[in-house]
Amino acid sequence: MNIIITISITAFIVLYAGLFKAKKALLPLTVVGLLTALGFTIGAWNGNAVHFGMMQTDNFALAFSGICIIGTLLIFLLTQNYFHAKSDNVAEYFTLILFALAGMIMMVSYKNMAMLFVGLEIMSVSLYILAGIRKRDFASNEASLKYFLMGAFSTGFLLFGITLIYGATGSFDLDKIQAYLVDNSKAISPIFYPGVILMMIGLCFKVGAAPFHFWTPDVYEGSPTLITTFMSTVVKTAGFAAFLRLFAGSFAPLHDFWVVPLMVIVCLTLFIGNVTALFQKNFKRMLAYSSISHAGYLLFSLIVLSAKSENNVLVYAAAYTFASIIAFAVLILVKQKTGSDSFESFNGLGKKNPLVALSLTVAMLSLAGIPLTAGFIGKYLMFLNVMGEYQTLLVAFAILNALVGFYYYFKVIVAMWFKDGAEIELSTPGQYKVVLLVSVAITLILGIYPAIILNLI
Amino acid sequence: MSTQVFYFVATLSIIFSLMVIFAKNPIHSVLYLILTFFTFTVHYVLLNAQFLAVVNFIVYMGAIMVLFLFVLMLLNLNNETEPSKSPLIKIVGVIAGCCLVVTLVGSFKAASINSPLILKNQGLGLVENLGKELFGPFLLPFELSSLLLLAAMVGAVLLSKKDEVEA
């Protein structure tokens, strides 16, 4: 509860600070607010409190809240020199990001469909706006409108799903829904099943799983890079937490029913994400496809439900989030200097900017899943989970896709280190350095000694 | 006899909603949509959900649709210039829709849920009842939906106002 309140209040304060043109104070205020929220998160650890029967801040919720808050914090640090040059509505942007974060906190800790719905929509509406904040930029416009239209469309399905489940169970409460499933395991209302499927569709859309992923590449590419960072990391993590809370929790008794379509979705997602990413010439778009493929890996945790599923998602999401933040941070730097986000603009980056290039290399290795990085541990846990029920073919398929992944992740490594380029020297602001170092440190620590996070939930 | 009212209104709902999507002129679409919403209001009344009926009438027909209309007028889109999609896409779209409705209804196995709708509590849809519910168990989402509205407000302002720096 405190977390949401803190974040909301921070948002208001920032909004008002913007009103009073206190531009310099925005970032410190935000950071203080987020750190406070983080403090509350840690403070509530093991509390497992239920708020108004609507929110449950169990460790699952807190852990994901923590990741979301830290991720957002890092992204805020990346705002240095980012918005200021283009606009003087920085305070509004900050506010919207914070609102979105508040929505995500709701998504990771809901106990009632209403909370899920409200949280999801707070987040989505904020993102629709954030995607379009480059008002004069066609790409940004397009991204915003596409996201909005498709997002609203998918919300319809999500709502239909919620309605059907309500119709079947007479309640929006997750526990009651689960109790309904357990009590009536022989006579579940036939409208419950389509309800589950429709909710799955709605959530798949939010996390960008095929065939509901189509918005992802376009929106990621068109949005301002920083917003893309936010969308592809924190937002995605929250989406998965919501997905997991529902399906690994309430709908778990129906696992046999929804696992088959989910498997199809996983395979499609992996295949389309990886294979399409292969041919991309644009780093940002490649990252968008890569985020699709990571959605596929993350969904592995739902294919075999175990006590570890939730924690596995946490590890994977953490690995993915921090690696992606590095990638996008470097992308922002490169784009600021070269004006392009194609692979070519990374050529020869390693010569003049070893720190940046090294960070990006670590990030790419982690995304590709090379041992000693967090990404490997994440993938390993996913494979381990699925192998637990000997879904070997699925794992083999995922491995083949991971191989394709190596190709495109290494493209940028190749460009940075092995190709000759313009030898540009990036101007890396201090905050970027902090973000890079922190993210690299987290990536490596989780990769080498993941024990610290393995039993968190 | 009065069950016939439901079927009559339902038929109207369907017809009007079809008109919404098939009207060439967006303005007409909006107007048909208002009609559709009106039929919905009737449905709410039939279900004795008076509060919703009122809210639907005010918010949807009064506010939202007026906003639509306003924007259409603002953008001067009252003509029928929208280049329509090729007939093929339309046909495919309709077929896809039909498939959707068939599978949707089919997957409900709705035929099995044929218990008649009985209003057990006359006051269910009244403001009092709903208010208790809304400010009782659903207080938190209610409060938090203020964030939603605020975000939308900020966003709408942000997007609509002319940006000096960029201009």
Added chain:
Amino acid sequence: MENLTTQMAGVPLNHYIYLCAIIFTIGVIGVLTRRNAIVIFMSVELMLNAVNLLLTAFSVHSNDPSGQVFVFFIMALAAAEVAVGLAIIVMVYRNTKSIDINVLNRLKW
């Protein structure tokens, strides 16, 4: 009024489901077949309304007011979405002088 509603008792629940499914699908068809962003958006509103009606029907059926409360939330969302959505459409229109979604194809492949 009360008289009317008591007489409504005869309508089976599944007929509400049929109705809402059909309206919902009409919304989907609208989204599929139209190119005008505003009309598409309206179709989405149609879908949401179908859901609203169904929720109310379920609510009445199970004698539980929470369904109707949820409809209230959906309406709140609809309002918010309309504000944002129309703002976006207006913004796009300012740049492209069109609200035809087929114009939106710079981002692809």
Added chain:
Amino acid sequence: MEQLLLLIFLPLAGAIITAFAGKSAKIISTVISVASLVLALFIAGNFIPDASTQFEANLPWIADLGIRFHAGIDGISMLVVLLTNLLIPIIILSSYKHDYKNPAAFYALILFMQTGLLLVFTAMDAFLFYIGWEAALIPIYFICAFWGGKDRIRINMKFFVYTIAGSLFMLMGIIYLYLQNPADNFDIQAFYALNLDSAQQGWIFWAFFIAFAIKMPIFPFHTWQPDTYTTAPTQGTMLLSGIMLKMGIYGVIRWLLPIVPTGVQDWSGLAMVLSIIGIVYASLIAFTQKDTKRLVAYSSIAHVGLISAGIFALNQQGMQGAMVQMLSHGINVVGLFFVLDIIFSRTKTNKIEELGGIAKAAPQLAIVFLIIVLGTVALPGTNGFIGEFLLLMGVYNYGIWTAAIAGLTIIFGAVYMLRMYQNVMLGQTNTLTINFKDIQGTEKLVLYIICALIIILGVYPKPLLHITEASVQHLLEQVNQKLTSVK
């Protein structure tokens, strides 16, 4: 235990220091690598040649996943550890004449790779083994792709994806074994004790075998290798051929045979056939190669084919032959590539037909090259003979025809190696080779060390055989015991 940890992590520490050393990276890395050689020799000196695992380090690592940092040295490990720590300083020394750009990164990567290799060779925990396996791959990829020659990016990408494809399937196998293991850990002894039925063993066999076969490489998984060897910088080629391919062989011995003996038994026929096809096939291809590095690359495939054939023969001679040959091949192939590098650095060509008559201008080089060639063609009295003799004997015990075909390697090997030697070194000098400078300085040092090793190990191989004997015997007993218990 401390010694082992020091052995493994000294190069890593060295890598970190070297990475920040700038210009003096060369010296620092040399010192570190020599120090680790001394350490390895010290460990070898204190090694008791029985079947036990010594210097064992067993520390908790990722407890929740049953992963421990469990490493140790037995006879089989000892030999490859020695090989690694022997070759790394040689490889570093061999780079002295080169002026690589970014030397700090270059040497740091080599040392980093050393740690990965040592992890592979000492791991007693499957997960640790896998980590080392990949940790060795990343640096070599960077070495080859950064400092390599023409078309290096595409070729190394292929190499990287190809090898990692294999290793991911191995990871699947490891996970499967872990899930089968009631003790919920990755300990090698626990894996040895597993009782899998023959279908399971077959699958595990393939999961592991493909990884190892790609690494070695065995026909038909070899096509990444000639290109990679050809384009890599010489030190990269040396690392690849001298040490890295031993990872595959070591893997077969340590992880494949004892864990899935029935699988091996069921499929060893095929593995044997592939190995033997590889011997003849690669030898034949080497006949008409026009590029010296490529020729040696193919010859390496042939040699490795023989080693794997010796292992799959599943007997003491074959296995010990494989062990000795791993070391010998490592030394010889590093020597060969170094000589080719010397020739290339002076003439700027690897084309056989453009060379000739170097022996006249550089008699010392001619002699050391000849010794290395003779070691490669397994002349008695050189290290190559001991290995090939035992290997052929092992293969012979499997079947006389297999041995006869595998034995063709001693004929074919002579053909292509001598052809190359003749065309490169003998004959009249030409414009490219007339001013060929003879070897000097570190070149001399390295080549003399290599030649000395070739001859000493050829004349007195007993220490090597002694180190491995008990462990190999134990391993084979384990395999046979398991095989009989299944029946």
Added chain:
Amino acid sequence: MTIEQLIWLVPLLPFLGFVINGLGRNSLSKGLVGIIGSGVILASFIISVVIFFSLQGDTQKSHEVFLFDWISAGTLHIPLSFLVDPLSSIMLLIITGIGFLIHLYSTSYMHDDEGFGKFFSYLNLFVFFMLLLVLGSNYIVMFIGWEGVGLCSYLLIGFWYTNSAYASAAKKAFVMNRIGDLGFLLGVFLMFNFFGSVEFSKIFPQAANMLPGNNTLILITILLFIGACGKSAQLPLFTWLPDAMAGPTPVSALIHAATMVTAGIYMIARSSVLFDLAPFTQHIIAIVGAATALVAAIIALTQTDIKKVLAYSTVSQLGYMFLGLGVGAYTGSFFHVLTHAFFKALLFLGAGSVIHAMHHEQDMRHMGGLRKKLPVTFLTMMIGTIAIAGLPPFSGFFSKDEILAHAFQYSPVLWGIGVITAFLTAFYMFRMMFLTFSGKYRGTHHEESHVHESPAAMTTPLIVLAVLAAIGGIINLPHVFGGNEWLAHWLSGAGVAQHELDLSHSTEYALMGTSVVAAIIALLYAYTRYVKGARVPVADEAPRSALAKLSYHKFYLDEIYDFIITKPLDAFSRFFYRVIDTKFIDGIVNGLGWSTNEASKGIRLLQSGNVGFYIFMMVFGIVALLLYTFLYI
């Protein structure tokens, strides 16, 4: 000093010579190199003599000297140990004795060569390996020497490596030897499997208790024989030996006539216990030996290079020895090894002397009338020629006739081939002598004035060898001539027991008479043709009769091998590389990558940018999922 204490010095001394000369090849003076090189061999020779005599006085004829454990793996234990017995002690004498003479000769012959030091170090190394070969107490140590001498042969044939034809000849020798070596090695493996050991002292006693005709033994012996074929230049592997004449002449004398090429005979004689139990193999050996003898002799008839004639003659004589081995005349063959070592070394050294005098001209068509210029060379070579032609009482007569007598007993056909070969041998040898030494000098006058007799360092070995070639026959004088067959008795101490000859004395006389008559006819024919008729072989391109062409072109064996082995292998090589490897296997690998890439190109088009399409796809997915739901419930 006992044998055990001395024996390791025998190989060690040449090895030291190799090391010293090898390291000091640029710093030591030529004189010193020569002294060291020859001196170590002389010292070895002296020790060998001591060993020989102490062995003679010893009741125990077989001494095994263990040095150290070399290879051990599982049940396999291979010690590095020496075996001194009558057989090896005689070989020691030949190797070190003749070796010394040739070293001495080389000090003069190679004096002007820039690779003098290198030459002596190689030569010493050769002697070392050869000694290892004969001293080894098991097949593996023998194999070290076996391959080691192959290496030295490679090095010395390719001594003048700047000539790429010479380098190719060296490579050819090495590779063809390797073919045999593989057979040898496989034989050893089989022996290890069969007997559980590779030690002579463990194998032979076991074999002695076996019955003849054991299939495994036949296989073992055939494999060993393949090894011998390679080393001792028998059909079909003999073509390397004539090419090996590319090396300096002393090398040809030492390696390719006197010692190395007889290693095969030594090995079979050593393993006579096994071969006796495998009559089938013996049959093959006899046939191969006879065929080789005949074919090589025919080729030798038309050769014009003086060394080539000698080379083919060597092959032919080696064939003789194998014929002997095949028919069970182990002592006879070994006797022939001895005498052949004397006269063939002599002939080669003589030829070397001629070549030296002619300034490295080897073509007999440019020689002639050298008798006056090179009297010592002529005389000594004549003795050698008579010896090889098998005219009594020179050594060749006795050894050859012992083989022929056994061949007759075994099969008259083989004997017939032997006699024909003897006839041909006599003919081409005298042809060579006459072409070289009689008639008129066929070079320019200017060249003629430079021709002069070789220095003493070269002629002394010639003389010593001439004496040995003349009288060498006495060591195994047969009973028919009142001899006591000393060599046969001596070798029986090493377990080399040859089949008894039960021919009547008259038959023996008749056989001898036949071969002697054949030789004399040949001599006369050669005389009339080349001295009286003063005929000179025609130029290379000149037309020849079909048979002469066949002979002159060595039955086109090189061409045939090239056509059926080298060319196809190279073609395979290219095919494997270009088609199978690059196109097929790598094509599949690359194809996977390519098709993924193509798939990527195609699939990314799905992302058309059109919202309508996206939504359509989503609806499609939704319908599919709902369909599943419909079917599930």
